[in-house]
Amino acid sequence: MEYDVKYFDRFVRIFAKYLTENKEYLTQLDAAIGDGDHGINMDRGARTALERLGTMNPKTPRELLRIVGMALLSSVGGAAGPLYGTVFMKMSMTIGNKEKIDDKDLVKALENALIGIKTLGKAEVGEKTMVDVWEPVVEFLKEKVLNEENEISEICREIIKLAEERMKATIPMQAKKGRASYLGERSIGHQDPGATSSYLFFKSLCEALSE
Amino acid sequence: MLSLLILSHSPDVAKGVKDICLQMAPSGVLIEAIGGTKDGELGIDAERVSHCLEELIEKSDGVIIIGDIGSTILAAKSAINLLGMPKNVKIADAPLVEGAIVAAVEASLGSSLDIVVKKAEESKHVKKL
Numbered sequence: 209m210e211y212d213v214k215y216f217d218r219f220v221r222i223f224a225k226y227l228t229e230n231k232e233y234l235t236q237l238d239a240a241i242g243d244g245d246h247g248i249n250m251d252r253g254a255r256t257a258l259e260r261l262g263t264m265n266p267k268t269p270r271e272l273l274r275i276v277g278m279a280l281l282s283s284v285g286g287a288a289g290p291l292y293g294t295v296f297m298k299m300s301m302t303i304g305n306k307e308k309i310d311d312k313d314l315v316k317a318l319e320n321a322l323i324g325i326k327t328l329g330k331a332e333v334g335e336k337t338m339v340d341v342w343e344p345v346v347e348f349l350k351e352k353v354l355n356e357e358n359e360i361s362e363i364c365r366e367i368i369k370l371a372e373e374r375m376k377a378t379i380p381m382q383a384k385k386g387r388a389s390y391l392g393e394r395s396i397g398h399q400d401p402g403a404t405s406s407y408l409f410f411k412s413l414c415e416a417l418s419e
Numbered sequence: 420m421l422s423l424l425i426l427s428h429s430p431d432v433a434k435g436v437k438d439i440c441l442q443m444a445p446s447g448v449l450i451e452a453i454g455g456t457k458d459g460e461l462g463i464d465a466e467r468v469s470h471c472l473e474e475l476i477e478k479s480d481g482v483i484i485i486g487d488i489g490s491t492i493l494a495a496k497s498a499i500n501l502l503g504m505p506k507n508v509k510i511a512d513a514p515l516v517e518g519a520i521v522a523a524v525e526a527s528l529g530s531s532l533d534i535v536v537k538k539a540e541e542s543k544h545v546k547k548l
Contacts, residue, residue: 285462
């Protein structure tokens with residue numbers, strides 16, 4: 209499969225739709241253990257990204273992902289702004305000048321996005337953050353796509369299932385990073401909002417394949 | 420001359436900390452403060468942080484950044500990444516109010532960037548009682 213600017217445009221629109229649909233849900237999750245703005249912030253980011261894509265009309269994946277990254281950086285407000293901003297900027301940088309990329313390039317872009325998140329937030333798996341979804345999914349993609357040479361479209365169901373499992377696995381964790389870490393043990397028993405929006409990210413990435 | 424960039428989730432806190440710093444160090448250091456989202460809500464506008472940092476790098480010999488919690492530091496780090504990791508920019512691991520005051524005074528006295536960061540970071544050990 210080849211991924212061009214149209215694919216990334218579909219992906220961003222699906223992700224934006226999910227963020228807007230889940231605005232209340234993400235905010236409720238964040239209200240339990242954080243500052244209660246993740247849904248509002250991500251919805252604002254999604255709408256800003258779509259507005260800028262509409263006016264700037266990018267012609268390449270690099271341009272499109274950069275516009276989305278800057279839109280999230282400027283409008284999201286919470287920690288998710290720099291974190292998701294970094295995701296899109298790192299993907300943009302990895303793809304470089306290519307008009308179209310293949311499955312392996314996409315996995316490498318996602319791997320660099322994960323490295324960006326971890327460098328910025330200093331979070332590791334098990335600390336109740338977006339990394340709890342990102343790292344296992346990226347490891348799975350590296351194994352399946354880089355090593356075993358599958359196409360992402362063949363393993364979509366498994367990717368979504370894994371992301372969902374890892375999202376739910378944040379419920380019993382005690383937060384070690386971010387605002388939720390101030391709560392100590394009281395953060396146990398709640399699903400992490402960043403892990404939840406990360407699940408929506410990978411779900412959107414897969415669903416954009418089939419449209 | 421060095422510059423100091425104050426970051427807070429709250430526009431009021433950012434402005435308030437800047438006011439205190441200016442009282443202590445009215446000249447000899449360039450002070451900017453950013454707080455809140457684009458809509459004036461609690462949060463941080465990382466794009467604005469990036470643009471402001473770019474300006475301060477041009478206008479001064481070095482920038483020390485001090486933020487309050489979590490996402491202000493992430494915003495600062497991502498701005499530094501976006502600008503290609505400039506060497507003369509440092510984030511101080513210091514409490515916002517005390518650290519910013521110490522940094523402003525130290526910078527206004529003409530100390531180097533490393534010294535200013537060190538002094539600001541030492542402020543977290545200052546005993547108040």
